[in-house]
Amino acid sequence: xxxxxxxxxxSRLILGTGGASSLAALEKAIVAxxxxxxxxxxxxxxxxxxxxxxxxxxxxxxxxxxxxxCYTAHDAVRTARLAREAFETDWVKLEVIGDERTLLxxxxxxxxxxxxxxxxxxxxLPYTTDDPVLARRLADLGCAAVxxxxxxxxxxxxxxxxxxxxxxxxxxxxxxxxxxxxxTASDAAxxxxxxxxxxxxxxxxxxxxxxxxxxxxxxHAVVAGRLAAQxxxxxxxxxxxxxxxxxxxxxWT
Amino acid sequence: MINVVVNEVARGFxxxxxxxxxxxxxxxxxxxxxxxxxxxxxxxxxxxxxLAEGDRVxxxxxxxxx
Numbered sequence: 001x002x003x004x005x006x007x008x009x010x011s012r013l014i015l016g017t018g019g020a021s022s023l024a025a026l027e028k029a030i031v032a033x034x035x036x037x038x039x040x041x042x043x044x045x046x047x048x049x050x051x052x053x054x055x056x057x058x059x060x061x062x063x064x065x066x067x068x069x070c071y072t073a074h075d076a077v078r079t080a081r082l083a084r085e086a087f088e089t090d091w092v093k094l095e096v097i098g099d100e101r102t103l104l105x106x107x108x109x110x111x112x113x114x115x116x117x118x119x120x121x122x123x124x125l126p127y128t129t130d131d132p133v134l135a136r137r138l139a140d141l142g143c144a145a146v147x148x149x150x151x152x153x154x155x156x157x158x159x160x161x162x163x164x165x166x167x168x169x170x171x172x173x174x175x176x177x178x179x180x181x182x183x184t185a186s187d188a189a190x191x192x193x194x195x196x197x198x199x200x201x202x203x204x205x206x207x208x209x210x211x212x213x214x215x216x217x218x219x220h221a222v223v224a225g226r227l228a229a230q231x232x233x234x235x236x237x238x239x240x241x242x243x244x245x246x247x248x249x250x251x252w253t
Numbered sequence: 254m255i256n257v258v259v260n261e262v263a264r265g266f267x268x269x270x271x272x273x274x275x276x277x278x279x280x281x282x283x284x285x286x287x288x289x290x291x292x293x294x295x296x297x298x299x300x301x302x303x304l305a306e307g308d309r310v311x312x313x314x315x316x317x318x319x
Contacts, residue, residue: 017319053284
């Protein structure tokens with residue numbers, strides 16, 4: 001069981017809904033992923049596809065609004081407040097983007113927005129960099145989790161600095177959710193092996209040739225990575241250590 | 254009739270409150286958020302919040318997003 005913001009989840013996979021070719025494809029992917037928590041964005045009504053909320057409600061998944069597209073703390077805080085009104089949830093995936101080419105977080109604005117939203121009673125899940133010090137600052141502010149990027153959003157590069165992700169999991173006491181950069185199932189498994197408590201991904205599933213199949217792969221990868229992390233892996237050695245004993249080896253003269 | 258700007262499009266509005274505007278736009282009450290002149294109007298205030306000539310209204314809802 002995975003506890004986040006005081007709510008228990010049996011799945012440690014959070015699915016972003018961005019990038020799907022259709023609502024029907026998205027629905028199949030959500031079901032195949034086994035997720036219980038999905039992100040949505042807030043956009044002007046005329047730009048939004050009808051039926052998204054109804055579908056999510058029908059599937060019984062919890063909604064995590066994001067502040068995607070916000071470049072300042074001020075905009076992100078306003079978007080979180082709007083999302084609270086629209087979806088009647090005080091949960092927010094806090095994104096404050098600092099650069100449109102990499103879509104990496106702006107640390108200064110992120111900390112400012114997180115402090116404000118925690119003050120206002122939000123359950124704040126900040127999308128952050130792989131900097132362990134910044135992660136600690138966000139955790140100390142009272143964020144419900146920290147969500148470091150493995151690599152830039154939508155890049156599919158995987159986890160470019162696994163050492164730092166591992167450090168974050170050892171630095172903060174709140175849940176660590178690897179967010180962004182996942183390309184395929186082994187990346188999600190690695191995140192869990194590094195000690196992450198969960199994985200948030202969108203493009204790797206929604207833009208895969210077969211989203212539902214990749215969603216299923218991610219579901220298994222997160223479970224496998226978690227089990228492996230708990231199982232205690234063997235140490236890495238430079239040279240071989242025979243798995244078969246020489247005892248009783250036949251001697252040929 | 255007053256003139257307001259909804260999501261950057263000017264429109265005449267025969268009603269008076271945010272709630273009336275949403276009804277006129279035939280929007281479901283669920284899943285929608287409203288800001289007037291950049292300030293969030295809380296759901297509970299929609300029936301009382303009166304719109305004035307020239308108000309800029311943003312009406313937002315859920316969209317697919319990571």
